[in-house]
Amino acid sequence: MEKNSTCSVNFAHQSDLHGGEGCWMHGxxxxxxxxxxxxxxxxxxxxxxxxxxxxxxxxxxxxxxxxxxxxxxxxxxxxxxxxxxxxxxxxxxxxxxxxxxxxxxxxxxxxxxxxxxxxxxxxxxxxxxxxxxxxxxxxxxxxxxxxxxxxxxxxxxxxxxxxxxxxxxxxxxxxxxxxxxxxxxxxxxxxxxxxxxxxxxxxxxxxxxxxxxxxxxxxxxxxxxxxxxxxxxxxxxxxxxxxxxxxxxxxxxxxxxxxxxxxxxxxxxxxxxxxxxxxxxxxxxxxxxGVPIPFSNLGRVITDLFTHCPTWKTGSSPIKQLFHSVKALRLNAHQINTYLQEYFQYSSDFPIQTYYQLKSVLDNAETELNQFLTVLVQDGENSVMKEKLEKLRDKYIYYIDEVRKTAEGVWAKFDIMSMTIGVLTLILALSVNVYFIRISFWWKRDVPSTMVVVFLVFLVYLAFAVFQSFFIGESNSALMVLLMGTCLLFGTLLLTLNFKPNNPLILNKKEPSFPRLDSAEYFLAVLVTALIFVIFFSNSFVVYEDSISLYLLQSLSWFLSFSVIRHILRQFETSTDPKTKKQKAPRNFDIMRVLTHPALVLIFLTLAWSLFLRLSSAFRVCREEQHQCEASIFLQPLGNLNDQESVKNGRYFFSLICIALMVFLLRQVTRHFGNLNGSSAPVLGIKYLPPLAAVCSALHWALQGLPQKSLDSLPPWQQVFLPRAVYVLVALLVMLIIYDPLCIYVVLRSKRLVVDNNQQLIPNLYHQLKENMAEKEEGKPPLVYGLATSFTAATIAMVTVGVLFLGLLLGDGLMPSLVLVILSVYCFLEILAIRETLNLSVPLWFSSVYLSVLGGVFFYATGHQTSLPTIRWESAFIGLHGDFSNNILPAILIHLNTFAAFVLAVVICPLVLFWPKTGGLLTKWVVGVNKKDNSDWIGDFCFHEDKESFRMLIFRMCSYLFLFQGIKVLGSVLAAFLHRRHLMVWKIFAPRFVFESMTSFTVFAASILLFMFLLRVDWTLTKWMHNFQKK
The missing domain is CATH 3.40.720.10 (Alkaline Phosphatase, subunit A)
Structure with missing residues (x-):
């Protein structure tokens, strides 16, 4: 309230000033x-x-x-x-x-x-x-x-x-x-x-x-x-x-x-x-x-500080000491009463019964004080007066404390109508999302008329809801919005359930237009989604969500692996090869034969996969409510370990090994697919910029490990040079990849050309090029390196960018956590590739749920929790002096540090489409068959062959990510709505809602950018094919 206290009030006694300076009371x-x-x-x-x-x-x-x-x-x-x-x-x-x-x-x-x-x-x-x-x-x-x-x-x-x-x-x-x-x-x-x-x-x-x-x-x-x-x-x-x-x-x-x-x-x-x-x-x-107490104050004077008054000579009289503190409490109580009266006139929030009860308490205290003063003047001080003053003091204290307590409850006010509109709008958005997934279309197909109607009506409703919430605010209008949204919701659900595409274009015939519960993978993915949804309604589950998410992720991992193992064992049992049946068991036990059995290899792979996930718990930060949690040494700043020199050096060199391993492995995978041949700008960038950025990051971490005085004594430019060098190198690499995302190299074969069949240089030649190209003099078509893994290589390059940039923001202690992310995803992709080879394709919905849960697990494994104190503010100053004119850039750095795992999960997501088409790296070893051995193998080039189906698939992939994240947001919103009067609402449920909302914005933005990037890769590949065929 805008009113102010003044010196002229009717409750201040002139005698309180003692003839000195002051307002209400002598200062x-x-x-x-x-x-x-x-x-x-x-x-x-x-x-x-x-x-x-x-x-x-x-x-x-x-x-x-x-x-x-x-x-x-x-x-x-x-x-x-x-x-x-x-x-x-x-x-x-x-x-x-x-x-x-x-x-x-x-x-x-x-x-x-x-x-x-x-x-x-x-x-x-x-x-x-x-x-x-x-x-x-x-x-x-x-x-x-x-x-x-x-x-x-x-x-x-x-x-x-x-x-x-x-x-x-x-x-x-x-x-x-x-x-x-x-x-x-x-x-x-x-x-x-x-x-x-x-x-x-x-x-x-x-x-x-x-x-x-x-x-x-x-x-x-x-x-x-x-x-x-x-x-x-x-x-x-x-x-x-x-x-x-x-x-x-x-x-x-x-x-x-x-x-x-x-x-x-x-x-x-x-x-x-x-x-x-x-x-x-x-x-x-x-x-x-000696100044008035501010009008809207709800605090209570510290009575100890008003027991002494030299002017009134309180030192010789305990009653005067007590009475002086009561006078201060009385002025405090009347100030609060003045505020309460004004508030009561303009708002009906304060309970009427409570208001009059408290007013009666204050009136009784005033009456008793006047009676006390009369007795004091007539009879002087005596032992009974002290007891009366103590009771009087307690009444004023009770009044002040009760007003404050009631105000705290009243001011936690919730606009139920607006909250209901918000929940309804979110459910409606999810329904529209489901509708888009059902129709499975792209712009080259005929747009269903129902979609146009739903989209337009939804936009009208959204505009109306925003206008109502921010500008109108009347209950009648809110009720109208609520009714309109309910009707639109039922209409959208009806259209969604009854929609049947006339001629759906699907690349994989086993991938339906919407998840079906008759598939075990679909059922498990839906079950995990439902469990994550209900987790938000329990404060204990929210507190221990890091452990619960890890449990669910490992359940998905083992289910996926065991389904493959079961299929392989069935194949061995039902083999119809006569040679296999007549073959006698060897007399001597062959340990290598047992260890290299495909089922056992898959078990080892899954155990390693689980180990990578379990190790992530070493990088968690503790919440206040997790009483048995111990702080991780990886989350301490490196400079804090100066008194533990061996631990400090060990952690630093371990982080160096991790970042070097990441750059090396991602580069070797790209090289294995033949995408690092030639000297084009993107190839040179992928070859040399990541190692250089990794070196700069390592040197920056070394500087952070210096003693504080040594680090602060460095010139400011030296403190920010290395992180800024990483920013420049990463930005340059991103621009090179976006400008030309294709890592393709063409070799025109001559008579004396010798082709190296080394596995690390796979010549990928699209078989249809022979028919579309004019014959050369030698009658041999050119070799095209990396054509069959164009999409895969571009995605891996972006993953490399993400690992380097986010690793710098997270710091040396959390670099091993990013390594665990990549290794866990690699195991997942290998299982997908093996299943693809065995014709056991994994539904895209399952893969989307898995990577979304993975992002949640490693959100906690990158030193974060869904509570405000765990936000890592120090990331705002990586590469910045700190004396910035605005907070936009620091806010972006903090945001990316906080949601690094979700960003990385979204960037990795396209590999669930591309990696199985490449055949993976372990498929031939595990299954004994590899698609790359087939002369008709074209890798992920198959997506370019059918552009419309490819765009539909990546659109569906992004829609699945939106759907899963939207369900999580709905759960957090409903939990905060339902528990709005819960004791832990501001400590647990409200922060959880805030973090989930920010996660959604992050996933939505990253998915849209990724979608545009994949379209850019496809467009560039189309242009390259057109120019290649001309030549």
């Missing part, structure tokens, strides 16, 4: 110094007598312990409990307004806008207080024009531990000595940045806390008797140094208060540490400085 202090130390956890401030001294963040703030021990009446330490979300901007808003944050507010953390709500900064300005500020530039966006002097510094460069803090130190003490100020605010960021970069258990954290200790010590020396010091943290940090969620580690910040004069009649006791809410800071500092 106990003329000046205040507020030192905000970002991420200053309570554990960092508290002195631990049992600490062994080897924990970097323990007992570094010795000045706090010294002041609490020597001046217990002049200093206080509180556990300062933050409200989630624990992002800096939302915490600053709460610390200055005293209002409640929301979960959605976390999205505004990177785009601060001016606060127009009443706050204690504006209240200070209205009372002609002079404010000076230095530090985090977020304050300048929140409160522009409020500060007489300001020294802001960029806040989002988490790699920079010292620029902001050193800048403050250059100005802090000189500004304090000028004495032309009333309020000084300094916001330090070094502790927070150190946590993000290294975590709390790093020597750099000890150095940073020691620096903060010196700051506090120097500031206390400069303070006069009319000044009060607040040293506070806006939030805490997790064991990994992150924040943003609502775990205990993130919520528990510290608050230290000190003044050269006495601030409380109750001495500080280390055995009894009081916990206060961060909202309580606003009314406390306001009354201590």
């Amino acid at each position: 106990g202090y003329r000046r205040a110094i507020v030192l905000v130390i970002d991420a200053m956890k309570f554990e960092f401030m508290r002195h631990d007598n049992e600490s062994q001294g080897n924990i970097p963040y323990k007992n570094k703030l010795s000045i706090v312990h010294h002041l609490l021990s020597t001046k217990p009446l002049n200093s206080k330490l509180y556990k300062f409990l933050a409200d989630p979300p624990t992002t800096t901007l939302q915490r600053l808003k709460g610390l200055t307004t005293g209002s409640l944050p929301t979960f959605v507010d976390a999205g505004a953390n990177f785009a601060s806008s001016e606060i127009t709500e009443d706050n204690f900064i504006d209240q200070l300005v209205k009372q002609w207080k002079v404010i000076q500020f230095m530090g985090d530039d977020t304050w300048m966006g929140l409160y522009p024009g409020r500060f007489k002097r300001s020294f802001p510094f960029p806040s989002f460069n988490v790699k920079d531990l010292h620029t902001v803090d050193n800048g403050i130190l250059d100005h802090l003490l000189p500004s304090l000595r000028k004495r032309d100020w009333d309020i000084t605010i300094a916001h330090f960021l070094g502790v927070d940045h150190c946590g993000h970069r290294y975590g709390p258990n790093h020597p750099a954290m000890a150095e940073k806390l020691s620096q903060m200790n010196d700051v506090i010590k120097n500031v206390t020396r400069e303070m006069s008797s009319d000044t009060v010091l607040f040293v506070l943290g806006d939030h805490g940090m997790t064991r990994t140094g992150d924040h943003g969620g609502d775990s205990q580690d993130e919520l528990e910040a510290g608050l230290f208060i000190y003044s050269p004069t006495q601030i409380s009649a109750v001495p500080y006791s280390a055995e009894r540490t009081e916990t206060v809410s961060q909202k309580d800071f606003v009314p406390t500092v306001s009354l201590m400085l």
Whole structure:
């Protein structure tokens, strides 16, 4: 609400001013110094007598312990409990307004806008207080024009531990000595940045806390008797140094208060540490400085700080001490009552019965206070009065706390109609998706008239729903949208179920136009999809989704392998070869014959496949709720392992082996198919750019392993040169591949030409070229290398790009996880190739589900969880200095780091179509037959032979990805909708919905780009064939 508190109120007694300066109440202090130390956890401030001294963040703030021990009446330490979300901007808003944050507010953390709500900064300005500020530039966006002097510094460069803090130190003490100020605010960021970069258990954290200790010590020396010091943290940090969620580690910040004069009649006791809410800071500092409490504040004054008043001589009277704190509580309660009355007039959300009950509590307290004052004037102080004052204090506290509790419940308001429209729109979109899959068409065929009607009506409905949600907002219109969407949904479902294509074009006759449950593969894929859908409705399943997804993926893997093994064993049993039947069993046991049996080879392959998947669990990050989870050493920054030199070197060289292995294997596969012959631009790019990019990544990781001081001492350009070199090399490779995605090499054979039949150079000649080309003089057609694997080679090149780029963003510790992705996918593709050879083709729906689940498994295996604190912010600064003018590029880097597994899964997806056509690498060894031995084998060139069917297949592949992802989004939406009043909605269900929504946008965008790329490959191949035939 836009209303502001003023000095002229009817509930402030003139006697409360004691004839001095102040508004509502006499200000106990003329000046205040507020030192905000970002991420200053309570554990960092508290002195631990049992600490062994080897924990970097323990007992570094010795000045706090010294002041609490020597001046217990002049200093206080509180556990300062933050409200989630624990992002800096939302915490600053709460610390200055005293209002409640929301979960959605976390999205505004990177785009601060001016606060127009009443706050204690504006209240200070209205009372002609002079404010000076230095530090985090977020304050300048929140409160522009409020500060007489300001020294802001960029806040989002988490790699920079010292620029902001050193800048403050250059100005802090000189500004304090000028004495032309009333309020000084300094916001330090070094502790927070150190946590993000290294975590709390790093020597750099000890150095940073020691620096903060010196700051506090120097500031206390400069303070006069009319000044009060607040040293506070806006939030805490997790064991990994992150924040943003609502775990205990993130919520528990510290608050230290000190003044050269006495601030409380109750001495500080280390055995009894009081916990206060961060909202309580606003009314406390306001009354201590003699300014009105902001209008929308819901915090409660810290009563200990109002038990001492030199003007009223409270030191000699316990009753006066207690009464002075009651006066502060009374002003606080009336401020909240004024806000509640205004809110009650304009909104019907607050329960009427609760409102009048609370109003009665406040009226009774006022009556009792007046009676108490009458008795005090008539009879003077006595022992009974203290008990009455304590009851009166408890009533005011009860009123304030109950209003806050009720407001927290009321403000968690849900627009059921809009949510229902959203769910209906999502279901309708899925129905249209199913309809597109059913018709299985492309533009060269006649477009069904029903599709045009459905598409147009859906667009009209979508536009109407958006207009209703964002512009109209009336319940009648919303009901109309709801009814319209329901009718359209039933109509779409009816058309979908009854649609039968007249003449479907299908490349593989075993691939129907829509999944059928009479196939075991289809049934299992549908079952896994259904299980993943229902997982979203259980908080325990969401918490342990990483393990559940891995279990489901391994189930799919073993099912696929066992179906092949069963088929091979049946073939051996039903063999009709007379020689096989009459052959006698050998007298001696032949171990090699057993080990090379196709069924056993497949079992070994599947075991390796399962091992690759199981090893992925070593790279998971722990959620707060996973109590038995242990942090992985692969997720720690390499620089944090300086005290474990052997572990550090071992991890680094292991990562080098992994990235080198990836480049080598992907290059060897391409070479095996004959696509690395010649000297065309894409061939040279695929040959030389990936190794060069891998070397740059390895050198960049080596730099990150240097000690902090050594790394920071390097010039900025040296810190970003290597990542930028990788970006340039990868971008160049992408441009080369898009410009000419074909890695084909033509050799005109002469009489003396000798053809090398080495398996690593397979001459792939399309048999129909003999008929379409004019005869050469020698009567021999030219050799064409790589023609039969054009689509496969182009896709593998893009996979190489993805591995290099995403590997750089994920870091050295997670490079092995990407290796496991590729090895797992390779095993899957080999099984598909074997099944293709045995005429056991795998439905595209099954393959799409498998790769989608694989993306989910390796989302967790790349150091992520569906919770805000696990977002890896450090990826925003790979190749960037941190002092960027906008957040678009860093946001893209963070997004790609978070959803790297899904991007890679989408890029790999076309190989489920192409790889089986190439015959694979192990098919001949396992089955004894290889399609490449057939003279009619043309590899994935068959897709070019029937363009329309090929485009239909890749369209269907993308549609399957859309469908599976849409079902997951629907599950997360319905779970959040159903559990909107659940205790864990903001901790588990809402973040899960947010992450799933972002995953969907990622998959949709990547699928569309991949679709366009495959069309580009097909168009380029058509053009090449046309030119080749002319020659």
